[in-house]
Amino acid sequence: MNTSRTFGHIDTWVFDLDNTLYPHHVNLWQQVDARIGEFVGAWLKVPPAEARRIQKDYYRRYGTTMRGMMTEHGVRADDYLAYVHQIDHSPLEPNPAMGAAIERLPGRKLILTNGSTDHADKILTRLGIGDHFEAVFDIIAAELEPKPAPQTYRKFLGLHQVDPARSAMFEDLARNLVIPHQLGMTTVLVVPDGSKQVVREDWELEGRDASHVDHVTDDLTEFLQGLV
Template sequence: MEFSLAPPFAGITDWVFDLDNTLYPASTRLFDLIDERMSAYVQRLLGCDPVEAKRVQKTYFRDHGTTLAGLMKHHDVDPHHFLNDVHDIALDRVAPDLRLAEALRRLPGRRFVFTNGNDAYADRVLAAIGIDDQFHGLIDIHACAYRPKPDPTGYQLLIDRFAIDPTRAVLVEDMAKNLKPAKAMGMTTVWVDNGSDHGNHLHDPADIDLTITDVADWLTDLLEPPHVY
């Protein structure tokens, strides 16, 4: 049975998803493992104690958007070395999500991943969830020249590389501040308010078209055909 999606998603042709704490639940706490490795990396780099390493890490995250951006600016860190190191984590916390896979498959149009992580890590996570075959492309931090969301660079790259009409595209993201550039470009925006650390930082209701708590639940409901009486 053919049916149209309800507004504001009627006419959407391109669906863009963040990765961490968006395509899997924030309650998985997978990013905690990456956070621990980032602190250890900073500690080794600076030869400092764990408390100072954590302080530097979080300061760079706050001031530069990612810890990596701060390390590159202040310590000339090789981004490939850093990203390969901190993403070398076990993925046993991530479970396959058959509902999400089925919902993604049924979405009309194309599907993309837009992440501040690197492509190798993203590929591993998508495979662990069981959705690695559901996407038409990926933009990672390497492609964005290490300018993390919400820097506009990656958003424009996404639009240009995949010939996306932003007025017919949606961005799904757990960090509210990362929706602002997408909204300014004309994209429909969905905030995944699921308890991500700093997820509500710089939250602005004007940048958000819809707030959800779980991507699989939302997509399943969205794709439910209307009842015929």
């Protein structure tokens, strides 16, 4: 872990959404994950085990399963997003402590997600923190190119006129912090707190000791409270 980059100069705070603004063990993403598997299986007419293999292969190679399905099979993004985000958001509970900590951060707060704005809005509403964010940059704004594609970060920075050298990026996937770190952002990896079982691939939990990860936390609220 590289702790040379700190937060005194930060005026823009950029947050991933899923498994970052709420704990991994809520397993909300597990619902999306299951819907993705159903979509892949139905579209390709393959059994669940094969759909799962294809889903995870595309996720790893293309950044999102959706991008793989679009590239390899001509799937329309609208159809895919509408289906996979039909989930039950009730496991999410309001987090006023995190909201207060975000509010106290000096400067702007933005969301950068591979999900959709509709999905983001539902999550932010359930958490009770939507009012603290200036904007959501979603997969549509990214022109369907997901993180960790370099052009997606550059598009985000340009659209919102963000200076990466004065910005911090919070993410649950270490690979999505490589480009932000190269661009000069201070990076924070949000990891499971170990209190409950999480449903993740092994590679998704790797990278906490990588040189492009400046800080690691298993409690985002506590971490943010310590910055202000």
